[in-house]
Each structure stands twice: as structure tokens, then as C-alpha cells.
Amino acid sequence: GAVVSQHPSWVICKSGTSVKIECRSLDFQATTMFWYRQFPKQSLMLMATSNEGSKATYEQGVEKDKFLINHASLTLSTLTVTSAHPEDSSFYICSARDPSRGQMNEQFFGPGTRLTVL
Amino acid sequence: AQKITQTQPGMFVQEKEAVTLDCTYDTSDPSYGLFWYKQPSSGEMIFLIYQGSYDQQNATEGRYSLNFQKARKSANLVISASQLGDSAMYFCAMRETQTGANNLFFGTGTRLTVIP
Numbered sequence: 515g516a517v518v519s520q521h522p523s524w525v526i527c528k529s530g531t532s533v534k535i536e537c538r539s540l541d542f543q544a545t546t547m548f549w550y551r552q553f554p555k556q557s558l559m560l561m562a563t564s565n566e567g568s569k570a571t572y573e574q575g576v577e578k579d580k581f582l583i584n585h586a587s588l589t590l591s592t593l594t595v596t597s598a599h600p601e602d603s604s605f606y607i608c609s610a611r612d613p614s615r616g617q618m619n620e621q622f623f624g625p626g627t628r629l630t631v632l
Numbered sequence: 633a634q635k636i637t638q639t640q641p642g643m644f645v646q647e648k649e650a651v652t653l654d655c656t657y658d659t660s661d662p663s664y665g666l667f668w669y670k671q672p673s674s675g676e677m678i679f680l681i682y683q684g685s686y687d688q689q690n691a692t693e694g695r696y697s698l699n700f701q702k703a704r705k706s707a708n709l710v711i712s713a714s715q716l717g718d719s720a721m722y723f724c725a726m727r728e729t730q731t732g733a734n735n736l737f738f739g740t741g742t743r744l745t746v747i748p
Contacts, residue, residue, distance in 0.1 A: 548735050557723065557738045558677075605675060611734055621727075621736065623669075623677035 518610045520624035535593045535627045537608030543588035544610035552605040564591045598631045638739035645714045653709040655724030663729035666707040671721040719746045
């Protein structure tokens with residue numbers, strides 16, 4: 515099956531620093547990747563849609579200058595949390611779309627990255 | 633309005649029994665897909681089952697089946713013969729096809745606990 519990896523799986527950083535999270539599709543080319551955020555005991559909220567070679571589309575209320583997304587290749591999208599603050603602490607999950615799979619199970623999730631900002 | 637509603641924050645089921653997790657949805661798109669995911673404590677999202685809006689039959693995948701009632705806009709997940717390893721969060725999600733966005737809208741989830 516299609517595999518999506520995320521790195522790092524967890525990260526602790528100081529307030530004010532920037533953190534980069536990588537999302538990779540390991541065995542397929544992902545034209546579209548999605549970044550979700552999940553607070554403890556809550557649902558996944560879409561932050562942005564990342565399309566290879568173009569600018570990401572951000573959901574309402576998500577600061578694009580704070581959450582920088584780069585989808586430079588068909589297998590890699592990165593999310594950079596700039597000047598992180600404690601309120602940015604969350605579980606970040608990416609998913610990648612494999613268009614060759616059709617409608618059914620075309621979106622595959624990474625294992626997530628737990629960010630803790632001190 | 634919420635696109636996906638899961639009204640059961642938590643459910644308990646005895647091992648080997650069946651359990652139904654509720655999900656209702658709201659969309660004006662005639663073409664959509666409904667998904668169920670399992671999220672154990674490790675955090676990964678595990679795909680369980682899919683139902684397309686035009687599918688005539690209810691989807692089944694092993695012990696998982698989807699009770700799709702289109703007129704009621706419900707897509708309940710039925711887990712048969714529950715196992716201890718089924719204890720996890722379960723999320724219902726929807727993708728609207730005609731918008732072309734392809735992103736998923738998630739419900740708030742149901743925490744299932746299987747009792748030995």
C-alpha cells in the first residue's frame with residue numbers, strides 16, 4: 515500500500531524558534547498533499563492544501579506567513595512553523611493524494627508530528 | 633453548519649459484541665465520498681472503509697461495514713465481533729467531489745473502548 519512518512523515524529527522547541535516538518539510519499543507521486551492540525555482530544559482541522567509546484571491554499575484563519583508550506587517535488591511537502599509559540603503546540607498530520615488510485619482510498623496519512631513549544 | 637456530525641463522544645462495547653458508531657453528514661454536492669478512520673493512541677490515521685455516494689450497496693471490509701442511508705444522510709460504522717485492539721478514536725470524514733478540493737472534512741470523533 516501507499517506509504518507516507520513524516521519527520522520528525524516529535525519535536526520540542528523553544529518559543530520563538532522555527533520548526534520544519536517534512537511529509538514524504540514513499541512509493542507514489544503525490545500531486546496534492548494536505549496539512550492537518552489536531553489539538554488534544556479534538557478532530558483534525560485542515561490547515562492548507564499543498565499542490566506541487568504552486569502556492570499552497572490556506573484555510574480561513576490559518577496564517578500563511580506563520581505556517582509556511584513548500585511542495586517542491588511530487589514526493590515532498592514541508593510545513594515550517596515560524597516563530598513558534600506555546601499555542602502552536604499540537605499534533606500535525608499530513609496526507610498525500612495518489613491520483614492513480616481513483617476515488618476510493620486515494621488519500622494516505624502520515625504518522626503525525628507532535629510539536630511542543632516551551 | 634457542520635459537514636460531519638458524530639454525536640457519540642464515547643462508546644463502550646463488550647469484547648466479541650457488535651457496536652455501531654453514528655455519523656451524519658450535510659452536503660449539497662450530489663457526488664461525495666464517506667470515509668471512516670481509526671486513530672489509536674499512537675496518532676496515526678488508519679483507513680477503514682469507504683462509501684461512495686452513488687454506490688448501491690453498503691460497503692464492507694472484514695469486520696467493518698457501513699450502514700449507508702442516503703436519504704437520512706447517515707453513514708454509520710458497524711464493527712462486528714469487537715476486539716480489544718479496536719479501542720481507539722474513530723473519525724467519520726467526507727470528501728465533496730464537485731468542489732474539486734479533495735480535502736476531507738472530519739467529524740469530532742468517537743472514542744471506542746472495548747471491555748474484556
